[in-house]
Amino acid sequence: MPEYIEYKIEPPSTAKILHWKELWLYRELFYFFTWRDIKVKYKQTLLGFLWAILQPLFMMIIFTFFFGRALNIPSQNLPYPLYVFSGLLLWNMFSAGLTNASNSMVNNAAIIKKIYFPRLIIPVSSILVALFDFLMGFGIYTGLLVYYAQPVAWSAAFIWPLALILTVVATMGLGSWLSALNIKYRDFRYVIPFLVQVLFFLTPVIYPVSMLKYPFLQYILVCSPMYAAIELFRYPLTDAMPDIYFMTASLTSGVVFLFIGIFYFKQTENFFADYA
Amino acid sequence: MKPILEVRNIGKKFRLQHQSRGYLSLRERLVSAIRFERNETEDFWALTDVSFDVQQGESIGIIGRNGAGKSTLLKILSKITPPTTGKIISRGRTASLLEVGTGFHPELTGRENIFFNGSLLGMKRKEIKNKFDEIVDFSGVEKFLDTPLKHYSSGMQLRLAFAVAAFLEPEILIIDEVLAVGDAEFQKKCLGKMEDVSKSGRTILFVSHNMAAVQSLCTKSILLKNGKLQFINFSTEVIQEYFNQIEGNLKNHSGILEFNQNNSTKPIKKIEILCDGKNSNTAHMGCQLEIRVHFKTTTYLDAPVLGVIFKDGQGIPMIGVNNKHYAGNIAEHPISEGCISMSIPYLTLFEGVYHTDIHFGNGYSDYEILQDCFEFTVEPLKFASGEIPDKRFNRLFIKEIEWTLDSK
Incomplete structure (x- = not known):
């Protein structure tokens, strides 16, 4: 039996919260958008899904060569390749998710103009695509752990998922915000790659924060919402407790961005079809 | 029984910018904010004070000249863009078909596109699976199901797109000018399918310039003119009125x-x-x-x-x-x-x-x-x-x- 639905279409009111019920009703679309993007991404490629593994692997090799060997950057007593890969794994998820999400609304403009569904599905799905790549990369990561005979604390079982959730939160916040801004001001198309590049160097992906001599710089760095995620992700390996203040700063910025992002998105979503 | 769709005093305002620069850019916004300059804008009401009721099982045609507000009305009814004033109460599952093949992706195969498009139109995965064979049958492209869509001819794409849409089963179906595409035979097939839909007791809102199609499909019609609802009555009369208006000033020409x-x-x-x-x-x-x-x-x-x-x-x-x-x-x-x-x-x-x-x-x-x-x-x-x-x-x-x- 079709569900009995009665709904109203009215001019948008300002105070509007997330429609969980509606999102649940459209839950299959999350799957279909993600599924489509993953399929399309690897269509007509010879290596297919292997690219999801090869990309971080190549990056790891390059960083190991330049930063680990040539510059001798400290790596919290981990083999440098492991140090870089653990950072890159989450970072790639963040940067790919952010880039995909930011462009997702513009890329799907044709659909937005013709069919209604909760718009939030689009940026969320593009982040789920990045999550898929993360899971592929994670397979390689476990391989590397075995290869380097790296001891891993048992706490990893809940710390790793927690780090992953923090990454998703960080990506969601900035991603939904930028995707909404991008549909109104196409300038953001050019800002995003630059932003991602800057954040890369502001996040301890390839070097530890402790390397920095000036505390002031450290404070700026830990405001990156990805700082907490990456530090947590490495914790079961290094057993070095991250600085509690740094962690709080990073977590706060992640949550603040999430609220700003979703709030701005919901504020503007009604008019996407008019701007797209 | 309550009407399945109540449309009350719907209005839609667009802001026209007299700068003719297309996209908004941040620079313009910033510059004009600093200079306290106000962009020259003009309000344009695409729709004003449109009200009507639709009963369960009725098929309503919406006609009017280009720019009368037909498509805007459909967009509001399908929740794509919000109204500026008024409200609509809807009492059924709505699907809108403002375009055939929305979301079709050239890199995906026919099979994959059926699933994605169907899901976009509001079908559940199980529903699509159950109807998959019928959809493929109706489209007549079973041989190419696993070929990427980009290798399809435009006619095949169209048939596949309509086939998916034809198996939608909402209580309210909103259709915009989709019949304007395709050859005569295809159009006939689509019309036939839509007649089946309306006979099965579902409600249809149909925009078209094809008066013959409106006539045969819809019992009642709405005439829009300059964003206002002008006339609502049986289709024959509304269509007659539409033609009368078009030719009002041309009727008495001397050749x-x-x-x-x-x-x-x-x-x-x-x-x-x-x-x-x-x-x-x-x-x-x-x-x-x-x-x-x-x-x-x-x-x-x-x-x-x-x-x-x-x-x-x-x-x-x-x-x-x-x-x-x-x-x-x-x-x-x-x-x-x-x-x-x-x-x-x-x-x-x-x-x-x-x-x-x-x-x-x-x-x-x-x-x-x-x-x-x-x-x-x-x-x-x-x-x-x-x-x-x-x-x-x-x-x-x-x-x-x-x-x-x-x-x-």
Whole structure:
């Protein structure tokens, strides 16, 4: 039996919260958008899904060569390749998710103009695509752990998922915000790659924060919402407790961005079809 | 029983920017904020105060000229864009089909596109799986199911797209002009399918310029004009009113119509209708009919083409001809100003009122299309017996028939 639905279409009111019920009703679309993007991404490629593994692997090799060997950057007593890969794994998820999400609304403009569904599905799905790549990369990561005979604390079982959730939160916040801004001001198309590049160097992906001599710089760095995620992700390996203040700063910025992002998105979503 | 759709005082305002720069850019915003400059904007109401009710199982046609607000109304009903004023209460699962094949991706295979498109249109995965075979059957592309869509012909894409949409089962179906595409056979198939849908008790809202389709599908219709609801009644009457309005000012022409004298982008300047050599807006069955189109273009035309379509009172095309088909290129040298005319030795239309579309172009694209640009009446002709064939049995007129009688 079709569900009995009665709904109203009215001019948008300002105070509007997330429609969980509606999102649940459209839950299959999350799957279909993600599924489509993953399929399309690897269509007509010879290596297919292997690219999801090869990309971080190549990056790891390059960083190991330049930063680990040539510059001798400290790596919290981990083999440098492991140090870089653990950072890159989450970072790639963040940067790919952010880039995909930011462009997702513009890329799907044709659909937005013709069919209604909760718009939030689009940026969320593009982040789920990045999550898929993360899971592929994670397979390689476990391989590397075995290869380097790296001891891993048992706490990893809940710390790793927690780090992953923090990454998703960080990506969601900035991603939904930028995707909404991008549909109104196409300038953001050019800002995003630059932003991602800057954040890369502001996040301890390839070097530890402790390397920095000036505390002031450290404070700026830990405001990156990805700082907490990456530090947590490495914790079961290094057993070095991250600085509690740094962690709080990073977590706060992640949550603040999430609220700003979703709030701005919901504020503007009604008019996407008019701007797209 | 409560109506399935209540539309109350719907209005939609757009803000027109008089800067003609297309996309908003951040720089403009910042600069104008610093300078305390206000962008010149003008409010434009695409819809004002539209109210109507739709009962369960009714099919409603929405008609009106271009820019009357039809598509905006559909977009509001399908929740794509919010209204500025008013409200709509809907009491059923709504699916809208504002375009066939929304979300089709060229890299995905036919099978994958069926699933993605179906899900976008609001079908559950299980539903799509259950109907998959029927959809494929209806589309007739089973051989190419696992081929990427980019290798499909446009006709195949269209059939596949419509097949998915045809198996939607919402309580309210909103359809925009989707029948404007595809060949005649395909259009007929779509119409048939839509009739099935409406017969199964579902509610349809249908926008079209195809009056014949509206007539056959919808019992009631709404006429929109300049964003206002003008008339709501049985389709036959609304369609009649629509035609009356279009021709209100052209009805009393004397066989000479003048247009756009100072508009260089519109080449047609004057149209003349001649019956047996005299300017007139009435013809009689079997007369010699001539249509002259005076034009002036900004560039030289190698091969000017005139197309003329005669449609009957319900908007059904009766005769559509152009000189490209009949005579090929009739220009001896490139031309930018002149008069192109067609002359029919004897008019085969039966008595009645006819609407005319005029197309003018270079054989590849139309420079100007004048839809329903004039109306003319064909008067009955008396035969030698003093009687005329019955209107009920005739739509075309045959001037000479040889009748013989042989006795055994």
